[in-house]
Amino acid sequence: MDFLANLAIPAVILFIVLSAYLKGVPVFDTFIEGAKEGAKTAFEILPVMVGILAAVSMLNASGLFDVLTSLIKGPLALIGIPAEIIPILLIRPFSGSASLGLFTEQIKLYGADSYLGRTLSTIISSSETVLYTLAVYFGGTPVKDTRHAVAAALISSYAGMLTAIYICRIL
Amino acid sequence: MLNFLWVIMIFAAVAAGLLMGRVKEISDALLASCGNAVNLSITMLGSMCLWSGLMRVAEKAGLVDGLARLLKGVFRFLFQGIPKGHPANGAIAMSLSADLLGLGNAATPLGIMAMKELSHVNGDAPRASNAMVMFAVVNAACIQLIPATVLIIRQQAGSSNPTSIMPAVWIASAVSLVSGIVAAKLMEKRRERL
Numbered sequence: 346m347d348f349l350a351n352l353a354i355p356a357v358i359l360f361i362v363l364s365a366y367l368k369g370v371p372v373f374d375t376f377i378e379g380a381k382e383g384a385k386t387a388f389e390i391l392p393v394m395v396g397i398l399a400a401v402s403m404l405n406a407s408g409l410f411d412v413l414t415s416l417i418k419g420p421l422a423l424i425g426i427p428a429e430i431i432p433i434l435l436i437r438p439f440s441g442s443a444s445l446g447l448f449t450e451q452i453k454l455y456g457a458d459s460y461l462g463r464t465l466s467t468i469i470s471s472s473e474t475v476l477y478t479l480a481v482y483f484g485g486t487p488v489k490d491t492r493h494a495v496a497a498a499l500i501s502s503y504a505g506m507l508t509a510i511y512i513c514r515i516l
Numbered sequence: 517m518l519n520f521l522w523v524i525m526i527f528a529a530v531a532a533g534l535l536m537g538r539v540k541e542i543s544d545a546l547l548a549s550c551g552n553a554v555n556l557s558i559t560m561l562g563s564m565c566l567w568s569g570l571m572r573v574a575e576k577a578g579l580v581d582g583l584a585r586l587l588k589g590v591f592r593f594l595f596q597g598i599p600k601g602h603p604a605n606g607a608i609a610m611s612l613s614a615d616l617l618g619l620g621n622a623a624t625p626l627g628i629m630a631m632k633e634l635s636h637v638n639g640d641a642p643r644a645s646n647a648m649v650m651f652a653v654v655n656a657a658c659i660q661l662i663p664a665t666v667l668i669i670r671q672q673a674g675s676s677n678p679t680s681i682m683p684a685v686w687i688a689s690a691v692s693l694v695s696g697i698v699a700a701k702l703m704e705k706r707r708e709r710l
Contacts, residue, residue, distance in 0.1 A: 353617055361570055365577035372573055379572025383564035386628060387557060394553040400525040402549035406541040409532035439525075449669055457675030466670055466681045470663035471688035478656045480518060485628045486635035489642040491518060493703035494649045498656040501696025505657070509688040516684050 386485050393484030397477055401440045410435050426510055429461055433468055438502055441474035460513060467509035475502050560624070567625040571610060580606030583613060594654065594697065595647040597637065604633035608651060615659050627655050646704045653700045657693040661686075 366372050404410070414431045421431060429451070437444045448469050455461040475498045483491055533542045574580050584591070584605040591598070591605060598604050607630035614623040631651060638645040644652075663685055670678040 354622070357617070357622075358570060361574045361577065361579060364579060365573045368577050370573060370576040375573050375576050376569035378569075380565035380569035382572075383566075383568025383625060383629075384561060386568070386625075386632065387561040387564040390560070390628070391553070391557040394557050395550055396522065398549040398553040398556070399546055400522055400529070402545040402552075403529035403533075403542050404525055406538060406545035407529040407533040408536040408538050408541075409528055412532060412536070445665075448666075449673075452669065452673045457670045457673040458677065458680070462670075462673070462675070463681050463684070466663075466666050467684045467688055470660065470666045470681065470685040471658065471692055473656050473658035475656045476521070479652050481624070482627055482631045482652050482655060483518075483644070483648075485632050486648075487640050487642055488635065488644045488648065491644050491652070492649055493700065494644060494652045495518070495521065497649065497653045497696055497700040497703055500699040501653060501657045501692045504695035505688045505692025508691040509684060512684045512687050513681075 390481055390484045393480050397480045401443070401477075405436070405440060405443050426507075427461065427464075429455065430464060430468070430510060433465060434503075434506055437468065437472055437506065438475040438499060439477075441477060444469065444474070464510055464513040467513055468506050471505045471509055472502050475499055563622070564625040564628070567622045568629060571607070571626060571629065574610070575603070575606060580610055583609040587612070594650050595634075597645065597647055598634070599637070602633070602637060604630065604637050607633045612654070612659075615655065616661055623655075627651075646700075649704065650697070650700050653696045654693065657689070657696045659689055659693055 362372055365375070410432055413435055414428070418428045418431060422428065426434075433444055433447055433451070436447060448465055451465055452462050455465070457463075457466070476495075479491065479494055479498060483494070529542060533539050571580070587609050591608065595604075595608060607626065611623060611626035611630045614626050631648060634645065634648045634651060635641075638648060662682075666681075667678045670681070
């Protein structure tokens, strides 16, 4: 499976370039033309990244997540959510690197094949850094009003994470 | 919404930092984050160039249109109001395919480009269209068949069976995707009536 996973990207690239060449497309010139536009978009997104990462890093350093965890531990235990899972539930929508770091630490602590280890793995695999994704995706456009995007994406994210917590009890 | 969230995040961080006596940590992290953002952007600059270029090649070869035709049914339901034959169709198809295949590095640049095309359809207005919101939500739901990074971390953490989580991942992802689509659909109707 490792081999197949590694093969995916080179195979896709070869397929695209080869079929274009066989159809008479000037492949390299066309590639450069598209790549220039990509470079422009990436620069437009840089300021968005600085803004989001700055706010997220402040949140991570402030210790707010520790305070919140101890506050909501009791109520969440009533609906079957273990206290050990709470930090990842709070951090996941905000910061990809922080949640991946926390996950790597926790899985060693609790054991990869324990209930907690499997639940944490499932949560990380089935959810995305919602806030960052939205900011970056809208960052390349002139959109100021994202309407219900944040709300719907957060609902989707937490529905997935809660499912992970319950499904790992059975599977 | 991002305006509001940004203020809340910064306010909460400073307030919590004062209470917990972690003001120095906050200002250190803030400075470091600017460098991190630039590093991330430079990494992304490379993959944006690569995948935008390949995307253009695939377009010229007619591959993108083929993919878009294959996914036509999904499109008509999820992303309404995109004219037939508009480049947005192809861009969305490429980005969602990259997501499914787990080509993480390709999915983000392709997604950003698809969002740009959707914005053109929307007349580059400052207010997001229903299709743009739906596309953002579907992407944030993270449809991924093989979570490669997590499997590697599990293996390193000494799991005897790293892939045992796969069925759970698929179920949780499906629930996340469906509830995101339903939530977005419900909210777009309510907003339109107002």
